[in-house]
Amino acid sequence: IKQQQSVIRRYVGYMPEDDCFIPELDAVSFTSYLGELSGMPRQEAMKRAHEVLFYVGLEESRYRNVETYSGGMKQRLKLAQALVHDPKLIFLDEPTSGLDPRGRNEILDLIIDISLKKDIQVLISSHILPDVELTCSYVVILNKGKIATQGEISKLKEIRDLYEIRAIGEIEGFLHKLRDMNCKVEGMEDGILKVYLPPDQNRQEIFRIAAEEKIQLRHFVKSETSLEDLFVKVVGMD
Known part of the structure; x- marks a missing residue:
């Protein structure tokens, strides 16, 4: 990496979380300067700066001082x-x-367009899991600095069945037995429980345990697993 910094800089782009703008520069000057730092000739960098500013929707404000921009514009x-x-x-x-x-939504639309229509690979680091699910096909979930799971999102979401259940009665023993069979249980509004059933268990086990504990199941619906559900499954609620 140390020996090929200029090559890496030419082929890799980075959008930081924190603002890192140069004071008193307008958007065109700032963008073209970053292009030059990546190895572009000045004239080419200026031309490309105009192009990408049009692409992201800043054509009308590209000569404004960056410090006057709103959060979305930045x-x-x-x-x-x-x-x-x-x-x-x-x-x-x-x-x-x-x-x-x-x-x-505007940023997400741009990310999707970049990944689908341009010859650019996109890697996103985000805690906003619905955005990741919308824009990505492959995910790596970290927990305390270590990889908890990784793979294609569509396949990872199939690991466990997810059911929404309304249980009526004294449910402490019911919940305890569900967890003993390696189910993860999460409370929702209106008394609905989310129950993540592991692949080696059958949903009939839920009915069996409910009968043993004299629990009435008034609502039992299989739900589509989201990336947030997957995160809860592999990382937990901590």
Whole structure:
């Protein structure tokens, strides 16, 4: 890495979570300067700066001082500078952090467009799991700095069946036996329980335990597992 820093810089783009703008620069100057730092000639960097600023929707404000930008505009500018040198790989660190719903959707649409229509691999680091599920096909989940699980999201979500249950009665013994059979149980609103059933167990076991504990099951529906559900399964509620 030390011997090929310029090569790596040319092929890798990075969108940081924190703002790191140069005071008193407008968006065009800032973006073109980052292009030059990535090895582009000045004229080419300036041309590409205009192109990527148009792409992220900042064409009308590209000559404004960056310090006057809103939070959403700054996020789009950070994405533009990550793209200016036409990298093969971009790292996006919390790209939707702090955005309102409209700004979040605009950034997500750009990320999806980049990953589908441009020859660029996208790696996202984010705690906003619905955004990851929307934009990514492969995920690595970390827990305390170690890999808890990884794989294609669609396949990982099939690891356990998820059921929503409304149980009526004294449920302490019922919950205890569910956990003994390696189910994860999470409480929801309105008395609904989320029960994650491991692959080696059959849902009929839930009915059997309910009968043993004299529990009435008034609601029993299989639910689609989300990435948040998967996170709870592999990391827990801590």
